[in-house]
Amino acid sequence: MRRRRRRSTEHVIETFVEPPSWARRVSKNGKDDVLDSLVLAYTAQLSExxxxxxxEDPELDRSKTEPLPIEIVKPK
Structure with a gap:
């Protein structure tokens, strides 16, 4: 499974070294949003x-209806 992810990650890097035609339509300010989305999608599919x-032990934001942890989730 990890080998498959590594190939997928390499594909993403290659894509942004040689940007596809649609990448020119993404504004300079929007490129960081594309990268954020890719990292979010990659991290979301990782197991716990x-x-x-x-x-490691985040505080909770209790200003919402349901308390949410104030944390950054990252691969080990």
Whole structure:
């Protein structure tokens, strides 16, 4: 499974080294949003054992209806 992800990641990197034709339509300010989306999609598909959070024991944001952890989720 990890090998498949590595190939997928390499494909993403190659795509942005040689941008596809649609990439020219994305504004300079929007390119970071595309990268954020790719990282979010990659991180979301990781199992709980394959990811960690910063900080390890996050505070909760209680201003919402349901408390949400204030954390950054990243691959281990």
């Amino acid at each position: 054992e394959e990811r960690t959070t910063l900080p």
